[in-house]
Amino acid sequence: MRHFAFMLAAVAAAAAIPAAAAIPAAVDLTAPLPPLLPWHGASERLIASPADPWITPAEARNFDATPSYAETRAYIDRLVAASPLLSIEPFGRTAQGRELYAVRAAKPGAARKPVLLAQAGIHSGEIDGKDAGLMLLRDIALRGKDRLLDHADLLFVPIFNADGHERTSRYNRPNQRGPANQGWRTTAQNLNLNRDYLKADTPEMRAMIGLLRKYRPALYLDLHVTDGTDYQYDITFAFPGWAGYYAHSPNIGRWLDRTYRPAVTAALARAGHVPGMYIDGNAENPDLGINLNADTPRFSTGYGDLARIPTVLLETHSLKPYRQRVLGTYVFIEESLRLVGGEGARIAAAIAADSADRPRTEVLTWKAAPRPLYVIPDFKGVTHKTYRSPASGRMEVRWLGKPVTQRMPVLGQVPDRIATLPAAWWVPVTKPDVIALLRLHGIAFETLAAPRTLTLDMVRLQSPEAKAPDEGHIPLKIAGFVHAGREETFPAGSVRVPSDQPLGLLAAAMLEPESPDSLLAWNFFPEILQRTEYIEGYVIAPLAERMLAADPALKREFEAKLKADAKFAADPEARLGWFYERTPYYDARFLLYPIGRELNR
Numbered sequence: 001m002r003h004f005a006f007m008l009a010a011v012a013a014a015a016a017i018p019a020a021a022a023i024p025a026a027v028d029l030t031a032p033l034p035p036l037l038p039w040h041g042a043s044e045r046l047i048a049s050p051a052d053p054w055i056t057p058a059e060a061r062n063f064d065a066t067p068s069y070a071e072t073r074a075y076i077d078r079l080v081a082a083s084p085l086l087s088i089e090p091f092g093r094t095a096q097g098r099e100l101y102a103v104r105a106a107k108p109g110a111a112r113k114p115v116l117l118a119q120a121g122i123h124s125g126e127i128d129g130k131d132a133g134l135m136l137l138r139d140i141a142l143r144g145k146d147r148l149l150d151h152a153d154l155l156f157v158p159i160f161n162a163d164g165h166e167r168t169s170r171y172n173r174p175n176q177r178g179p180a181n182q183g184w185r186t187t188a189q190n191l192n193l194n195r196d197y198l199k200a201d202t203p204e205m206r207a208m209i210g211l212l213r214k215y216r217p218a219l220y221l222d223l224h225v226t227d228g229t230d231y232q233y234d235i236t237f238a239f240p241g242w243a244g245y246y247a248h249s250p251n252i253g254r255w256l257d258r259t260y261r262p263a264v265t266a267a268l269a270r271a272g273h274v275p276g277m278y279i280d281g282n283a284e285n286p287d288l289g290i291n292l293n294a295d296t297p298r299f300s301t302g303y304g305d306l307a308r309i310p311t312v313l314l315e316t317h318s319l320k321p322y323r324q325r326v327l328g329t330y331v332f333i334e335e336s337l338r339l340v341g342g343e344g345a346r347i348a349a350a351i352a353a354d355s356a357d358r359p360r361t362e363v364l365t366w367k368a369a370p371r372p373l374y375v376i377p378d379f380k381g382v383t384h385k386t387y388r389s390p391a392s393g394r395m396e397v398r399w400l401g402k403p404v405t406q407r408m409p410v411l412g413q414v415p416d417r418i419a420t421l422p423a424a425w426w427v428p429v430t431k432p433d434v435i436a437l438l439r440l441h442g443i444a445f446e447t448l449a450a451p452r453t454l455t456l457d458m459v460r461l462q463s464p465e466a467k468a469p470d471e472g473h474i475p476l477k478i479a480g481f482v483h484a485g486r487e488e489t490f491p492a493g494s495v496r497v498p499s500d501q502p503l504g505l506l507a508a509a510m511l512e513p514e515s516p517d518s519l520l521a522w523n524f525f526p527e528i529l530q531r532t533e534y535i536e537g538y539v540i541a542p543l544a545e546r547m548l549a550a551d552p553a554l555k556r557e558f559e560a561k562l563k564a565d566a567k568f569a570a571d572p573e574a575r576l577g578w579f580y581e582r583t584p585y586y587d588a589r590f591l592l593y594p595i596g597r598e599l600n601r
Ligand SMILES: [Zn+2]
Pocket: 001, 002, 123, 126, 224, 225
């Protein structure tokens, strides 16, 4: 899942949480999940019989458990050895050194076909995609479904977060009905890969971006499991452009909404599943509405939208049994592959149109819309009631497991901050990590062979503050951004990043200081937060006295400040600092964002 309905204030509380061993043995620790909704569907016929020599490890265990990294690879190696359609493509290594690989399923031939890249286990406790993919690969290789490869290639990543996949326990995902052995959400570096697309801190994400750039998939599936509220839907999905909202790549968004969405919905319904939009519900009052929000580029979908890669998030519902979820995921991947084959030319045209687009502005942040975007008249919900919990001391929701059809408002967002894009951004050679990230993402730039001096729009931060630790960073909350023209010299090796390029919006998301997932917001520039030269009191005090005597306006401003701000008036250092800031001796680079914006376009 992507959003937490509820999270412990972990940092402060961690020391007070007793070890599990302290709970008396008499307490039943089985997670008390809501009632199960009975289910049968045509997709059950996809399951191999127990006698089948090609039965997958999960099928062989009746979907009670999922195979380990090694066992998964052993099954795949056997399948690859048996089929000329399959091959293995290693594409990197995890932080702990495990090989990352994709299984490539393709028919031989010279013609380049559109590629479906299906990625399982970015959150490796949400592993439905892996076991669905093994079944589908088997059926493509050996069971007559090879026609799916007539007009498309499949690239299947069975386990993206391979280190987390091996941190296995039955206690990893208390809100989820199986498998019994679940992997862990984050990597061995405790980083969440589905927050890492833009900043790409992890070796896993760097490897994935390399794979995306190598194959330029026509469609990229990011396969998850979601918890949150209860409802009848078992297979939910999302993409930028859903119902026409939020897409930065409008042609791709339209294809996904008008062609892909109805086709996949119909295929799932035919197979007996209950497909629907990804549900980000209200945990305290589920009837208030569900959220349809824009994704920033830390997420697969937000990143794909800016990188012109059609990207779909699949979220099976954690309260449905593992078997049902795996089967729905199988149908989802299979139908996606069929669509990529049949729609390859139209997808390519949509990608080309969006890549050729040169928007002058970009919505950076969104705020809550004043009224619902629309209402789903026949939302397939589940009944609930509330009760007062002696544990929490407040009203809690109890799900009752009875299907109900209800009106459900879809709550959304409207644009908040909108940036007018500059002609280019200038990144100094002193920020090699930023330049390396631009290169990783395939953003075009020119490198200066000789120093250049020019006047750029430069931004100074107002009152930056550290936020809580997040994904290995201490992100910044910045109260304001002051723009001013400023002459700067960029040494040789600095780079100019034009916004006039297919990935101009991605560059903006990364480099515009006010972008919520910008490198500045992640605090890639902590060095600018520190002032490094000083002035002694015996110098600044007499200089300040001279300034007061010579400048009546300054004197009035100072006296007004003394009157209005008692704390300031009582603080000699602050008073002298006020004058220091107004002298040319002050550190002119303090709080200055070093990336310049070239405005004339
Ligand atoms: Zn997830």
